[in-house]
Amino acid sequence: MTWLETLITKGPQEGYDLAIKLSRMAVKLTQPDEHVREKLRLDYVNNADSLTLASQVVAVNFQTIAQANNYWR
Amino acid sequence: MTWLETLITKGPQEGYDLAIKLSRMAVKLTQPDEHVREKLRLDYVNNADSLTLASQVVAVNFQTIAQANNYWR
Amino acid sequence: MTWLETLITKGPQEGYDLAIKLSRMAVKLTQPDEHVREKLRLDYVNNADSLTLASQVVAVNFQTIAQANNYWR
Amino acid sequence: MTWLETLITKGPQEGYDLAIKLSRMAVKLTQPDEHVREKLRLDYVNNADSLTLASQVVAVNFQTIAQANNYWR
Amino acid sequence: MTWLETLITKGPQEGYDLAIKLSRMAVKLTQPDEHVREKLRLDYVNNADSLTLASQVVAVNFQTIAQANNYWR
Amino acid sequence: MTWLETLITKGPQEGYDLAIKLSRMAVKLTQPDEHVREKLRLDYVNNADSLTLASQVVAVNFQTIAQANNYWR
Numbered sequence: 231m232t233w234l235e236t237l238i239t240k241g242p243q244e245g246y247d248l249a250i251k252l253s254r255m256a257v258k259l260t261q262p263d264e265h266v267r268e269k270l271r272l273d274y275v276n277n278a279d280s281l282t283l284a285s286q287v288v289a290v291n292f293q294t295i296a297q298a299n300n301y302w303r
Numbered sequence: 304m305t306w307l308e309t310l311i312t313k314g315p316q317e318g319y320d321l322a323i324k325l326s327r328m329a330v331k332l333t334q335p336d337e338h339v340r341e342k343l344r345l346d347y348v349n350n351a352d353s354l355t356l357a358s359q360v361v362a363v364n365f366q367t368i369a370q371a372n373n374y375w376r
Numbered sequence: 377m378t379w380l381e382t383l384i385t386k387g388p389q390e391g392y393d394l395a396i397k398l399s400r401m402a403v404k405l406t407q408p409d410e411h412v413r414e415k416l417r418l419d420y421v422n423n424a425d426s427l428t429l430a431s432q433v434v435a436v437n438f439q440t441i442a443q444a445n446n447y448w449r
Numbered sequence: 450m451t452w453l454e455t456l457i458t459k460g461p462q463e464g465y466d467l468a469i470k471l472s473r474m475a476v477k478l479t480q481p482d483e484h485v486r487e488k489l490r491l492d493y494v495n496n497a498d499s500l501t502l503a504s505q506v507v508a509v510n511f512q513t514i515a516q517a518n519n520y521w522r
Numbered sequence: 523m524t525w526l527e528t529l530i531t532k533g534p535q536e537g538y539d540l541a542i543k544l545s546r547m548a549v550k551l552t553q554p555d556e557h558v559r560e561k562l563r564l565d566y567v568n569n570a571d572s573l574t575l576a577s578q579v580v581a582v583n584f585q586t587i588a589q590a591n592n593y594w595r
Numbered sequence: 596m597t598w599l600e601t602l603i604t605k606g607p608q609e610g611y612d613l614a615i616k617l618s619r620m621a622v623k624l625t626q627p628d629e630h631v632r633e634k635l636r637l638d639y640v641n642n643a644d645s646l647t648l649a650s651q652v653v654a655v656n657f658q659t660i661a662q663a664n665n666y667w668r
Contacts, residue, residue, distance in 0.1 A: 232389060233389065234387075234388045234389040235388070235389070236388060236448065237388055237447050241307075242307045242308070243305060243306065243308070246325070246328070250332060250333075253431055255392070256430065256434040256435070257430075260427055260430055260431075266421075266422060270422070270423070273424045274425065274428070275339075276334075276339060276343070277343070278343040278344070278346045278350075279347065279356060280424055280425055281330045281333055281334055281343065282347070282353065282357050282360060283356065283425060283429065283432070284329065284330075284333055284428050284431075285326055285329035285357075286356070286359060286360050286432060287431045289326065289360050289364050289367070290363060290436060290439060291435050291438070293363060293364075293366065293370075293439065294438060294439040296310065296367050296370070297370070297442070297447065298442060298447035298448075298449065301310050301367075301371035302309065302371075303311065314453075314454065314455075315454070316451060316454070323478060323479075348485075349480075349489070351490070351493035351496075351499055354480055355493070355499065355502045357475065358472055358475035358476055358479075358503075359502070359505060362472065362475070362509040365510070366510075369456065369513050370516070374516065375455065375517075376517065380535040380538055381534070381535070382594065383588065383594065384595065398538070398584070399581065401538070402573075402577035402580040402581070403573045403574070403576075403577055405542060406567060406573055406577075407568075412567075412568060416568070416570040416573065419570045420571065426570055429571060429575065429578070433577045436581040437581050440581070440584060440585040440588050440593075444594075444595065460599075461601065461602055462597060462599040462600070465617070465620070469625075494625060494626045494631075495626075495631060496635070497635040497636070497638045498639065498644075498645055498648060500621075500635065501639070501649050502648070503621065504618055504652045505648070505655065507621040508618065508621070508659070509655060511659060512655060512658065512659040515602065515662075516662070520659075520662065520663035522603065525608065526606075526607045526608040527607070527608070528606075529607055529666050529667065530668065547611070548615070548646075548654070549647070552615075552640055552649055553640045553646055558640075562642070562643040562646065563643070566643035566644065571644075572643055575644060575651070576647050576650075578651060579647060579651050579654050582658060583654050583657070585658065586654070586658040586661050589658075589661070589662070590661060590667075
């Protein structure tokens with residue numbers, strides 16, 4: 231399955247969406263069972279620190295994508 | 304909804320504000336229920352480690368924005 | 377054993393796969409016992425924060441690989 | 450209130466002080482109540498892992514500031 | 523004792539080995555007692571999150587070494 | 596008190612020592628009471644995850660110092 235063809239996006243907001251996609255894909259590839267993931271999702275979307283940890287992953291991926299796009303300057 | 308048009312800001316302080324916005328947006332997109340977010344907010348703003356974790360996300364996003372702005376040199 | 381000959385990949389998705397491989401290799405080299413690793417795997421693939429922590433490692437490794445490949449631009 | 454006019458500092462030590470200021474500002478903007486912050490401070494300055502987590506934020510901010518200053522070379 | 527003469531390695535795999543060495547050295551310099559370290563090692567090699575945390579340190583050090591080697595391109 | 600005059604070091608090992616110094620300084624400036632720090636030190640040098648967390652801070656600071664020194668190439 232092809233899910234990541236390029237890091238280049240039209241603008242920063244699309245780049246941010248891609249950062250979220252990249253962050254979730256690591257989880258998906260580690261825990262392929264959608265049913266389990268759905269159950270775990272209920273845990274972490276109701277826990278402040280879990281959400282902050284997830285934001286941290288998005289931030290690192292967004293940095294990579296921003297670099298790839300020369301910061302959409 | 305357009306919420307991120309550019310990473311370019313007038314100065315470092317506006318860049319810092321944008322870093323905070325980016326950090327919160329990841330949480331917002333993961334937990335869209337404002338009512339739940341408000342409840343979680345009460346947890347983490349009263350916990351030292353939660354606040355430090357949140358600062359870490361801001362720091363990574365601020366680094367990205369500072370790079371985008373050539374550090375406002 | 378040779379397991380890492382180059383950081384250069386055909387595209388970003390292969391780069392992402394390599395990032396996952398790098399992330400797991402650190403664990404493998406620290407805990408060489410496959411039996412123990414398999415048991416630990418059952419723990420962390422059923423815990424949301426463990427999966428997020430693992431995503432964080434993948435994100436850092438992916439950033440390195442993306443830089444190596446000049447972001448596949 | 451203007452609190453961040455530039456990332457440029459005279460030398461690395463002033464850069465380190467600014468990194469600490471940036472790190473604390475994220476907390477301040479998230480928890481504006483000084484009384485609560487003072488109480489939380491008593492918690493984390495007496496906990497080794499809390500102090501290490503705070504050092505991590507300072508390290509990321511210091512990296513940004515060092516880049517901005519071309520490492521004071 | 524000299525233990526780090528250069529960040530330059532023959533290839534990425536040797537770079538990865540050096541990243542592991544750097545990661546362990548911080549622990550060694552903080553806890554010089556080999557006996558204690560051996561006991562702690564038994565804890566963390568049997569805990570999934572501890573292994574992931576350790577992978578994170580390796581990932582950051584590997585990024586530094588990859589940059590030093592111009593990604594072995 | 597002047598404690599950081601330059602990020603430039605003779606070689607990578609001196610750079611690593613400086614990275615450790617930077618990491619400890621954030622703790623020192625946050626918890627100035629040496630007596631408390633000594634007590635906390637006993638906690639974290641006997642805990643595997645605390646040592647790993649501390650290594651993470653050293654790794655980020657070492658990356659900054661390595662960049663400053665053009666990786667001692």
